[in-house]
Amino acid sequence: MQITCPFCGSSHYRSKTIDWRLNSILICCNCELGFDERHREVDYENELTLPLDEKTLAKYYRFAQRSTGMLNAALESTARDQQMPFNILEIGPGYGFMSELLTKKIEVKNYYHLELNQMLAKRLERQGKTVIRSLDAIDRVDMVILGHVLEHIGDAKALLDNLISSKLAPGGYLILFQTNHAGFIPRYLPMLWYGWQVVQHHYHFTPRVFEKYCHVNQQASIVSVNMYSLDLEASFSIKGLVKIFLKVVNLIIPENHYDAFIIILQKAVR
Numbered sequence: 001m002q003i004t005c006p007f008c009g010s011s012h013y014r015s016k017t018i019d020w021r022l023n024s025i026l027i028c029c030n031c032e033l034g035f036d037e038r039h040r041e042v043d044y045e046n047e048l049t050l051p052l053d054e055k056t057l058a059k060y061y062r063f064a065q066r067s068t069g070m071l072n073a074a075l076e077s078t079a080r081d082q083q084m085p086f087n088i089l090e091i092g093p094g095y096g097f098m099s100e101l102l103t104k105k106i107e108v109k110n111y112y113h114l115e116l117n118q119m120l121a122k123r124l125e126r127q128g129k130t131v132i133r134s135l136d137a138i139d140r141v142d143m144v145i146l147g148h149v150l151e152h153i154g155d156a157k158a159l160l161d162n163l164i165s166s167k168l169a170p171g172g173y174l175i176l177f178q179t180n181h182a183g184f185i186p187r188y189l190p191m192l193w194y195g196w197q198v199v200q201h202h203y204h205f206t207p208r209v210f211e212k213y214c215h216v217n218q219q220a221s222i223v224s225v226n227m228y229s230l231d232l233e234a235s236f237s238i239k240g241l242v243k244i245f246l247k248v249v250n251l252i253i254p255e256n257h258y259d260a261f262i263i264i265l266q267k268a269v270r
């Protein structure tokens with residue numbers, strides 16, 4: 001059977017080796033989506049052994065602080081004249097740090113957390129947050145946030161189509177935090193890149209995937225793309241040394257070669 005790109009349908013692709021075990025992915029020559037035909041079965045709902053130790057949570061909190069700061073800056077330049085307060089939906093909020101930080105910065109009417117993991121959903125509820133288990137539970141919102149979530153979803157394109165057509169209000173924003181496989185490190189030092197995570201990630205993105213997507217979808221357009229480098233916390237180990245090396249690489253390469261990005265899509269007003 002002929003393999004086609006799950007996002008744009010093109011049958012032109014190349015193969016790229018990504019790690020020491022010679023795992024490879026396909027990269028679409030039309031939209032740049034990275035994908036493969038592996039069967040994945042990660043049970044996100046029932047995974048009940050997620051880390052809750054202080055050190056790990058502090059690390060996630062720092063990551064959320066950084067992400068929220070970047071999101072705020074991006075929103076200030078794109079959504080400044082939007083009417084507040086917003087209704088926000090975050091898909092895969094995990095520990096809920098981003099909603100905690102974001103609601104301190106902007107006026108939010110309702111902040112819905114769509115969290116499939118039972119343990120995390122219960123934890124969010126105990127913190128008094130509004131948790132939903134399905135998209136059907138809510139009407140349209142002004143902003144949908146997916147922070148490093150889309151690559152975990154098998155039918156990611158169907159989810160994007162659904163969010164834009166049925167869940168976003170006209171003029172609403174879809175905010176995606178993604179890794180960028182066209183960045184310097186994944187492109188030239190792929191064996192050292194943390195971002196592949198092939199057991200969990202169905203897809204690997206670049207901003208171009210979304211440019212092509214919007215071009216075909218016609219219901220939304222890109223209003224901003226901000227590049228950044230993946231968080232690389234160093235430690236005294238071989239892994240830590242590799243991270244320090246990658247950090248130095250990140251410092252000297254131009255910003256457009258960074259290995260992650262935030263992209264904001266806006267739904268057409270009509």
Ligand SMILES: [Zn+2]
Nearest residue numbers: 005008028031
């Ligand atoms: Zn494609």
